[in-house]
Amino acid sequence: MRILWFAWFRTRVGAAEEAVTLPAEIRDVRGLVDWLRTRSPGHAAALADDAAIRVAVNQTYVKFDHPVTDGDEVALFPPVTGG
Amino acid sequence: MSGPSVDAGKLVVVRVQHEDFDVGAEIAALTQGRPAIGGVTSFLGLVRDIHGDARVGAMTLEHFPGMTERELARISDEAHARWPLEATLIVHRVGRLEPGDRIVLCAAASAHRQAAFDACAFLIDFLKTRAPFWKLEATDGGERWVEARASDDAAAARWQGPETRS
Numbered sequence: 001m002r003i004l005w006f007a008w009f010r011t012r013v014g015a016a017e018e019a020v021t022l023p024a025e026i027r028d029v030r031g032l033v034d035w036l037r038t039r040s041p042g043h044a045a046a047l048a049d050d051a052a053i054r055v056a057v058n059q060t061y062v063k064f065d066h067p068v069t070d071g072d073e074v075a076l077f078p079p080v081t082g083g
Numbered sequence: 084m085s086g087p088s089v090d091a092g093k094l095v096v097v098r099v100q101h102e103d104f105d106v107g108a109e110i111a112a113l114t115q116g117r118p119a120i121g122g123v124t125s126f127l128g129l130v131r132d133i134h135g136d137a138r139v140g141a142m143t144l145e146h147f148p149g150m151t152e153r154e155l156a157r158i159s160d161e162a163h164a165r166w167p168l169e170a171t172l173i174v175h176r177v178g179r180l181e182p183g184d185r186i187v188l189c190a191a192a193s194a195h196r197q198a199a200f201d202a203c204a205f206l207i208d209f210l211k212t213r214a215p216f217w218k219l220e221a222t223d224g225g226e227r228w229v230e231a232r233a234s235d236d237a238a239a240a241r242w243q244g245p246e247t248r249s
Contacts, residue, residue, distance in 0.1 A: 006147055007217035008228045056215070059150035075147060075215075079231030082144065082175060082216025083128055083187050083207055 001070050003036070005046070006077035012046035022070040029055050030064040032074065052078050093163050094170035097155040099146060101178040103185055113170050114192055120169045124203040125190040132182035134229070137222035142229075144177040144186070147215035151175075158209045162191065165205070166198040173206060175216065205242050212239040 003018040010016050026032055033053065037044045047053060055062055056075040068074060096113065106127055114120050132139055159171045172190040180186055189210065191202035218229040 004147070006215065007145055007219075054215075056147070056150055059147075059153055061154075061213070075150065077147070077215060078217070078228070080212065080215050081218045081229040081231055082146070082214050083211035083235075 001068070002073040004073065004075040006075065009046040009077055012042045013040070014042050022068065027067055028064065029057070029062060029066050029068055029074070032068050033064070033076075036076075047076070054079060093168065095156065095159045095163065096170070096172040096174075097152055097159060098174045099148075099151050099155075099177055100174065101176065103176070104174050104188060106185070106188060109172060109174060109188060110190055113172050113190060117169050117192070119194055120192040121194045122196040122199045123190055123192040124196070124199040125172075125188060126203055126207045127185060128187040128207070130180045130182050130184045130186055134220060134222070137220070137224055137227075139182060139220050139222055141179055141181050141221045143179050143219045143221075144175075145217045145219065146175075146177050151215050154214045155210065158206060158213060161209070162202045162205050166191070166193065166202045168193050168198060168202055171202065171206065173210065175210070175214070177216070208235070208238045208242060211235045 001020050001022045003020055005013045005016055023035065026035055033047055037047045054077050057066060057068060057072050094113065106125065110123055110125060114123060130142060155173045159173060162168060162171055168191055170192040172188065174188045176186050187210070189203055189206040191199045191206060193199040193202065212235055220227055220229055
């Protein structure tokens with residue numbers, strides 16, 4: 001699975017992109033976020049607040065109950081501030 | 084980047100670019116050869132030099148290439164579905180910008196003004212809450228990521244009805 005990080009999530013994680021092998025028991029975004037938090041203190045800091053997490057699977061916004069599979073590209077980022 | 088797309092005579096222009104744009108030229112191009120258009124409304128966003136209590140020397144706009152263009156196209160399509168529009172335009176800059184620089188242009192063209200006014204407000208309200216851009220400000224106190232504003236969510240929420248996709 002390809003994980004993309006943007007804005008201050010990227011700076012806390014310390015990478016713009018990661019390739020991970022999704023554990024078989026993880027089925028949805030909620031499970032993915034919980035698992036990513038365990039990867040490093042930076043990951044935990046980026047994902048500390050559920051309310052500040054936006055998720056796009058294959059470039060489309062999804063909610064935490066959305067299913068994920070190892071072939072997905074999952075982007076995680078804070079609330080957007082363009083315009 | 085994606086160029087103009089035409090669907091049943093409706094024009095949707097979405098661009099993300101580093102370079103500056105010319106507002107007059109953009110609107111002229113949007114309306115060229117479309118005599119059904121009776122009015123165009125536009126919103127031009129500029130970089131401010133003050134944010135809260137901090138003086139902003141510059142900002143850097145980051146985005147999610149690919150998804151940004153797709154999301155701007157979705158927002159445009161939603162505007163066309165809600166109002167009788169002839170054409171819409173969204174141009175958003177990325178990279179380093181300074182106070183006074185143009186940052187975003189939204190425009191909506193319709194036979195009559197009310198649809199154009201409403202659709203233009205919808206475009207910028209939804210862009211601010213859905214398009215994946217982030218601002219990193221360089222202030223006199225150092226660099227900081229701009230925080231999302233609850234007032235922007237409220238502005239977008241006023242357009243939400245039962246027909247809105249989430």
